[in-house]
Amino acid sequence: MGINDKQRPIVKRQMVLFFVVDISGSMEGTKIGAVNTAIKEVLPELKDIGGSDVDLKIACLTFSSGCGWKDPSPVSVENFTWSQIGADGVTDLGAACRELAAKMSKTEFLGAPSASVAPAIFLMSDGEPTDDYEGGLSVLQQNTWFKYAIKVAVAIGDDANVDELAKFTGNREAVIKVHDPESLKKMIRFVSVTSSKIGSQSQPVQNGTPQTKQDAMIDKINDMQQTDPDWSSMSNIQDSW
Amino acid sequence: MLVNFKACAQGFSHIANGKPCQDAAGSFLNREKTVGIAIAADGHGGAKYFRSDVGSALAVAIAKTALWDFYKQFIRTPPIQRRFDENISLIEQRIILKWREEVEKHAKKNLWTEAERPLCDEENIFPAYGTTLLAALIAPEFWLSVQIGDGLCVLIDNDGNCDTAVIQDDEQGFGYTNSICSSDAASKFRHNFGTNAIKGITVATDGVADSFKREDYFRFVKDLYDNVTKTPKQAQTELQAYLPALSEQGSRDDVAIAGIFRMGE
Numbered sequence: 001m002g003i004n005d006k007q008r009p010i011v012k013r014q015m016v017l018f019f020v021v022d023i024s025g026s027m028e029g030t031k032i033g034a035v036n037t038a039i040k041e042v043l044p045e046l047k048d049i050g051g052s053d054v055d056l057k058i059a060c061l062t063f064s065s066g067c068g069w070k071d072p073s074p075v076s077v078e079n080f081t082w083s084q085i086g087a088d089g090v091t092d093l094g095a096a097c098r099e100l101a102a103k104m105s106k107t108e109f110l111g112a113p114s115a116s117v118a119p120a121i122f123l124m125s126d127g128e129p130t131d132d133y134e135g136g137l138s139v140l141q142q143n144t145w146f147k148y149a150i151k152v153a154v155a156i157g158d159d160a161n162v163d164e165l166a167k168f169t170g171n172r173e174a175v176i177k178v179h180d181p182e183s184l185k186k187m188i189r190f191v192s193v194t195s196s197k198i199g200s201q202s203q204p205v206q207n208g209t210p211q212t213k214q215d216a217m218i219d220k221i222n223d224m225q226q227t228d229p230d231w232s233s234m235s236n237i238q239d240s241w
Numbered sequence: 242m243l244v245n246f247k248a249c250a251q252g253f254s255h256i257a258n259g260k261p262c263q264d265a266a267g268s269f270l271n272r273e274k275t276v277g278i279a280i281a282a283d284g285h286g287g288a289k290y291f292r293s294d295v296g297s298a299l300a301v302a303i304a305k306t307a308l309w310d311f312y313k314q315f316i317r318t319p320p321i322q323r324r325f326d327e328n329i330s331l332i333e334q335r336i337i338l339k340w341r342e343e344v345e346k347h348a349k350k351n352l353w354t355e356a357e358r359p360l361c362d363e364e365n366i367f368p369a370y371g372t373t374l375l376a377a378l379i380a381p382e383f384w385l386s387v388q389i390g391d392g393l394c395v396l397i398d399n400d401g402n403c404d405t406a407v408i409q410d411d412e413q414g415f416g417y418t419n420s421i422c423s424s425d426a427a428s429k430f431r432h433n434f435g436t437n438a439i440k441g442i443t444v445a446t447d448g449v450a451d452s453f454k455r456e457d458y459f460r461f462v463k464d465l466y467d468n469v470t471k472t473p474k475q476a477q478t479e480l481q482a483y484l485p486a487l488s489e490q491g492s493r494d495d496v497a498i499a500g501i502f503r504m505g506e
Contacts, residue, residue: 003465
């Protein structure tokens with residue numbers, strides 16, 4: 001065959017954006033409504049990113065009493081559709097962690113034809129884990145893909161346990177509190193788009209420590225919180241769910 | 242007799258955002274065309290690696306000298322005293338030291354610009370020039386390959402089968418890579434060698450390798466072998482013309498590939 005033979009397919013690197021969504025009973029009503037609307041509205045913007053440097057795919061894991069995937073495998077952002085989800089049950093975040101660990105591997109959700117870049121994991125929760133969260137998180141933290149992933153958590157409302165979410169992200173600065181539906185929608189858009197852009201860039205490892213993708217994400221979060229007036233005075237905002 | 246090739250092109254996304262090409266490639270033969278060296282290097286993207294185009298070019302030049310010197314030393318050494326593993330590790334250390342020396346020289350001659358100053362770390366200038374490196378040598382007596390960071394080194398055996406020439410590192414992929422600029426670079430180099438006859442070796446940055454499924458990439462390497470060994474000049478021109486399209490449709494990254502092939506007898 002010639003060097004530029006068109007029968008030899010060319011592929012893009014793959015990136016998976018994981019939505020991990022709390023659908024426990026306390027999310028019922030305005031909160032889950034805001035999640036539904038926000039994810040639906042952010043999809044066209046993600047399609048723009050998906051058309052450029054990486055083949056962006058989305059996987060959504062919901063958790064309440066147990067957990068489950070919206071689709072059996074990550075779906076290309078062009079084909080991903082969002083159907084309304086409801087809320088009911090408790091908050092089995094530990095089970096969600098174990099399930100995430102099981103699927104984050106080359107033989108499961110991260111088996112790209114050529115190469116995958118680090119995934120981005122976006123956790124949304126309004127409450128306190130009700131199962132063996134520590135055990136589940138410990139299993140997840142052994143997973144190399146998780147170690148290198150961009151991890152951001154949104155704490156929805158005042159009852160969300162920010163400290164527990166910070167254990168997931170590995171950094172308190174990667175946990176963002178939201179107090180109303182508009183802020184939640186804004187945050188879902190910001191985290192999805194920004195993590196996808198950062199995730200597609202290659203970064204060197206220094207002394208065994210992956211450095212800058214999570215750091216870059218945190219820098220973007222800090223910049224956003226300083227420059228956007230909606231975020232600059234979080235301590236005085238009351239919940240308005 | 243050996244034949245060599247190399248090609249390098251700016252990535253589609255780099256063209257779009259005005260970044261220079263941060264990959265570099267080189268391939269060299271001795272006068273008798275019995276010994277050949279192929280090298281590829283991928284300077285890191287990201288704002289703080291703002292001189293990685295210089296870093297990758299330096300890495301190619303330094304690796305060439307290091308491998309030539311190794312070969313010259315090798316043929317002077319009695320066979321019974323030849324110790325590949327130790328001596329290849331010395332090549333790697335020499336490359337790292339020389340690279341750091343040359344980076345320091347470059348930084349002294351080319352002070353930080355106004356635009357660079359906010360991004361640089363005065364305590365540690367090396368990341369600004371950070372790069373991966375893949376290098377291979379084929380000689381009548383042996384072949385060897387060394388690598389730090391991502392990218393793919395592929396060997397074609399005498400039966401025409403392709404395989405990766407260097408063990409893949411668990412830390413590669415995920416969008417992260419080891420780098421010659423790291424303080425622990427010496428422990429992150431990987432290498433391989435053999436005394437069996439082979440048809441050729443290619444080295445390529447991840448911009449090339451990540452644009453194919455693995456089995457398609459091996460097919461691409463075999464096609465390169467067929468074309469380069471039959472019509473070297475034409476193949477070189479076609480390859481250079483192909484790389485921009487490969488980047489645009491595939492990785493969008495800078496792309497660099499080099500190789501040494503043994504012509505069929």
